Amino acid sequence: MADLRVLLLLGVAVSGAAVVMSHRRDIRAARERIENPERRAVRTDYGSVEYARVGGGYPVLAVHGNAGGFDPGLQVIAPLRFGYLGSPMPSRASVAMQADAYACLLDALAFFMWASCTSRPVYPISRGAGTRIRGIR
Incomplete structure (x- = not known):
């Protein structure tokens, strides 16, 4: 025993x-x-847009200001805004230019975009985005 x-x-x-x-x-x-995080870059008409991809699942563009709560089952694509690390600051940069750069990134990588209300460059994209954006929350 x-x-x-x-x-x-x-x-x-x-x-x-x-x-x-x-x-x-x-x-x-x-x-x-x-x-x-593994950082990558995409060349756009506005210069290089540096970003990180984290997770797996449906791709989501997470714009600065809302990185506090990634949902499980989503692949987060977090671009850097103009002037941060590998993303150059274009002359006369504007919210509309940043929105266009995000749209170029979406064209190259993703189908869906997610942003908080503090991410002003997101809203101009939604006007002409067609099927690139499933929703904004």
Whole structure:
């Protein structure tokens, strides 16, 4: 009977250690993805638009101001606005120009766009976007 208890405790300890090691590996991988997102760029009429793609599923354009809550099952495409990192600042940049640059990015990559109300460049796109935009929320 004592041998059975020892084996049972040993099994529980080994299983617990495996769970802890797996959890630590997953946390390290998640931190790596957050700290070092893969950044890409698309050439547009407005210069290079740098962006990151995160997740899997239906592609979504997430514009600055709303990166706090990505929905599961969506692939987030987060472009950088004019003047940030690899996205140049065009002369006479405007909200309309930024909207056109996002539309060019959508043409190159995506079908759906998502933005918060703080993302003014999103709304001019919706006027002439046709089937590129399923909704804005």
